[in-house]
Amino acid sequence: MSDDAPPADKPIPVKKAVTLGGICDVISLLALSCTWLGSLGRYGWFFDLLSHFRLQYVIVCALVLIYALIRRRTWLVLISLISLLWNAQIIHAFHQTAELTPFPGEKPLRVMTFNVLTENKNQSAAITHVMQTDADIVCLQEVDESWRAALEPLRIKYPHHLEELSEVHFGIACYTRLPMKSSEVRLFTIWRLPTLVLNLDHLGRPLTFIGTHPNSPMSAQRAHEWREQLSGIATLVAGLTGEVIVAGDLNATPWCEGMRLLRENSGLDFRSVDPVWPPTWGLNLPMMIPIDHVLTKRGLTVQKRTLGPETGSDHRSVTVEINHSTP
Incomplete structure (x- = not known):
């Protein structure tokens, strides 16, 4: 053992x-x-x-x-x-934000906003689309010096225009056939990105059109500047007594915090018969989102909203028809 x-x-x-x-x-x-x-x-x-x-x-x-x-x-x-x-x-909640009750016999005001993309290789197709849409007010974003020649047909077509052909994707230009009383370029935040303010006459009433393109909120600092610019525009609009339209690539979806700040503090809203949630950016990507918008104030209603075709940009244009609405 x-x-x-x-x-x-x-x-x-x-x-x-x-x-x-x-x-x-x-x-x-x-x-x-x-x-x-x-x-x-x-x-x-x-x-x-x-x-x-x-x-x-x-x-x-x-x-x-x-x-x-x-x-x-x-x-x-x-x-x-x-x-x-x-x-x-x-x-x-953003499928229908207004009911259509237009003044009888009133011709709609057509407004287009379009981020054409600075490096767009098909500038002629983008400008042809803008010309064919024949809007009363056109706001283009991401136009720089490389777009100067391509924009010439719009300068000829529209009697009034204001251009800031800035670099770094934040150039902006507006064209209109409405009588223009005055215009100015507002620079918001420390990045001094241009926002165009046009004081127009529409059917005998004063109309302020504001075209803007804030930076995308992809970091803490950029998000801060994005909110500051949207809040600055809200403050500007809150002090205006007449009709107001704000349009552009806002880098903001209808349900984000930046959009809430813009709408809540200004009196602006979508006031659209058509839904405002269909995507306008990244339509060939899984992360497509609606970030191009037209908002109104004081009795203006969007009776129709149309997205444009693909013309070399990563955005689709947004064209709306706006009417005065009855109480």
């Missing part, structure tokens, strides 16, 4: 297997969390950045809901359904 004692039993570590279902649950929760974090936009620029993608969240929530139903995850079904309905109601 051996004197050696038998070895003591060693505890066997318990390992938890990482299952595919568990990984899918975590991914689903992370995807759904963007919905709720995006609702905290007023508390931080990154949260507000997440708010822009409500259209995508509807699709994601629907996919998670289907997955949860298949896997019989009751808790995940509930969370995804609530998230889906939350995003859907936010989008639906």
